Amino acid sequence: KDGAEIVIVSSKYNVAMSTIQRNNNRGSVNVAKDGNTVTINSDVQIIVLGITEDGKYTFFVSGCTNLDGDAVEDGYLYAAGGTGSNYLKTTSNVSNTATWTITIADGIATIKCVDSATTRNQIRYNPNTGNGDPLFSCYASGQQDVSIYVKTITEVHTCTPADAVKENEVAPTCTAAGSYDEVVYCSECEKEISRKTVTVDALDHDMKTD
Numbered sequence: 186k187d188g189a190e191i192v193i194v195s196s197k198y199n200v201a202m203s204t205i206q207r208n209n210n211r212g213s214v215n216v217a218k219d220g221n222t223v224t225i226n227s228d229v230q231i232i233v234l235g236i237t238e239d240g241k242y243t244f245f246v247s248g249c250t251n252l253d254g255d256a257v258e259d260g261y262l263y264a265a266g267g268t269g270s271n272y273l274k275t276t277s278n279v280s281n282t283a284t285w286t287i288t289i290a291d292g293i294a295t296i297k298c299v300d301s302a303t304t305r306n307q308i309r310y311n312p313n314t315g316n317g318d319p320l321f322s323c324y325a326s327g328q329q330d331v332s333i334y335v336k337t338i339t340e341v342h343t344c345t346p347a348d349a350v351k352e353n354e355v356a357p358t359c360t361a362a363g364s365y366d367e368v369v370y371c372s373e374c375e376k377e378i379s380r381k382t383v384t385v386d387a388l389d390h391d392m393k394t395d
Contacts, residue, residue, distance in 0.1 A: 187236040190336035195310040210322035264298040264323040266305035273322040294333045344371035359388045
């Protein structure tokens with residue numbers, strides 16, 4: 186949906202697009218995958234999804250830096266290579282090269298810019314095997330599939346204590362003390378919050394005479 190926060194991740198490898206905007210492409214950073222979820226850190230590029238009037242998409246990025254650690258102007262990812270270069274850069278303008286279609290099948294996202302004159306138009310992951318410098322950029326074909334993950338925030342439930350209840354009551358006698366557990370549960374989820382054992386003094390002797 187419009188305004189959703191997403192990350193672009195290699196479908197095969199445990200890496201995501203990073204906040205580093207290189208001269209001609211985007212860096213990568215390691216992430217942890219677990220089924221349909223991925224755990225990210227502050228080095229992963231959060232992309233704000235925009236939806237155009239005709240149902241296409243834009244990818245707004247912020248908090249980016251270059252290889253020297255200097256801040257890079259916020260903007261939109263765009264296919265910058267035309268027909269001859271595998272480039273993925275950031276621009277302040279929304280044009281056809283910064284507007285995309287997304288098709289998802291079996292968890293794999295095909296992300297292509299809509300500009301008909303641009304053939305290096307598909308966001309892919311390049312492991313750059315042997316060079317030790319993996320990256321995300323735009324290609325006409327080849328390289329590795331990518332997937333899109335939508336950022337979600339898990340709300341932490343705060344328990345609300347209900348009135349304490351007594352459990353495991355043992356009645357006192359005149360020869361032995363009694364006890365009970367004083368237990369507090371959450372009034373909403375019924376999770377046990379606390380438990381303590383309370384001792385009850387033995388009863389006084391009831392003296393009788395013949």
